[in-house]
Amino acid sequence: MVQVQQITNGRDFEVAGMVGQPEITERVRLEGIDVPDRAQSPWGEAARTKLKQILGNQQVLLETDIAPRDSKGQRLAYAWQGGKLVNEELVAEGYALAVPHLPNHKYDRRLARAQDRARALGLGIWNPQQPMRSTPVEFRNQEGSGKG
Template identity: 35%
Template structure:
């Protein structure tokens, strides 16, 4: 059975993010063309440095920020890691409860824990939250294929933070000890 022209057109719109153009963009672009067009959401709570809970329309979603990995914080299932509580506090400072955000996704929609995988942008000023966390030394880059639109930006931001001794890179030393 062949898809109708309408279905083909819808697939093109979804895959190109309504841009009408190519599905590829430079990896440091804040607007991934391959992402599903941004969903408006409101932050309910910050779980830890790389996980938030948001309200999208009439449902609540647990969202894992793509491209970064922050140390484990107090209150989680895993042992606390160096700078985990500070990373959580930094994410809370960027995304206090009731903050309006826009979520975009990459190739995969959910992780193995059924969390929505997303790039998070603050609605008020367009701040790319995932990248801001890495750039300030609160996260290591963690790019898991095929979700790699911003891989170069995350690796670059984490490397600059490490080179400048920011955040966890000053407090905890090597990432080999930090995020195993």
């Protein structure tokens, strides 16, 4: 178990108490999901707020998959809090998209099922009254090219 220190956005947070380095803070990215960019109003801030509600200042159990870090060296993990898979909870409530990230695939089916359910129920980003019109990747690409 590690202590959550700060929520950066809807899928990144900082923890302290990693084995062998209890005084060092490390950034963790939730694996198998993508969340709206914070500039993607209102979904990005909603995802951050939801993650803060779930994890804010609490202890969390981190589980890694085949590749524990991304190409930039950031820790990738599935987070467990109160017996629930946080990654799945965010997808199930419509705050995140299930996005496979090979070689990691441990919970891909579980996340896909949660997304199918959220979409069918019109939750969060799937709300037909206010749907998210572009994926986080599409939005970031637009922003990066000066179109957004």
